[in-house]
Amino acid sequence: MSGYLTTHVLDTARGCPAPGLLICLSRITDSGPVPLCERRTNADGRTDGPILTEADFAAGPYELLFHAGEYLRLMGVESGFLDLIPIRFSMTQAVHYHVPLLLSPYGYTTYRGS
Structure with missing residues (x-):
């Protein structure tokens, strides 16, 4: 079995995806970050499929860059505090990795989910 990567974003200030x-x-x-893909979250706050598929999986360091400021402005939040949220992590085994983001206008949390 190969590994793959999924994510989702929850808006904790509004209590919804x-x-x-x-x-x-x-x-x-x-040499620095090498872009692999861009996805937008759906109505459930998830991408429509894995953000990295099993076929494209390779062990090593990765970065998810969440465009939080753009989203917050679209939701009518003009805090100007958060903009881009980079989360760097390593995938070392060929298993499913899930890296969610819990977002509010002035803070965020992430963890390795299941």
């Missing part, structure tokens, strides 16, 4: 939020995935190399 965060639809329409742009997420960019990059692989981290010695």
Whole structure:
């Protein structure tokens, strides 16, 4: 079995999923980030499929870049505090990785989910 990566975003200030939020995935190399894909969250705050498929999985360091500021402005929040949220992590085994984002206008939390 190969590994793969999923994510979702919850808007904790509004108590609901965060639809329409742009997420960019990059692989981290010695030369810097190498962009792999861009996805937007659906009505459930998830991407419509894995953000990294089993076929494209490779062990190593990655970055999910969440475009939180754009989403917050679309929701009418003009805090100007959060903009881009980079989350760097390593996938070392060929298993399913799930990296969610819990978002509010002035803070966020992430964890390795299941």
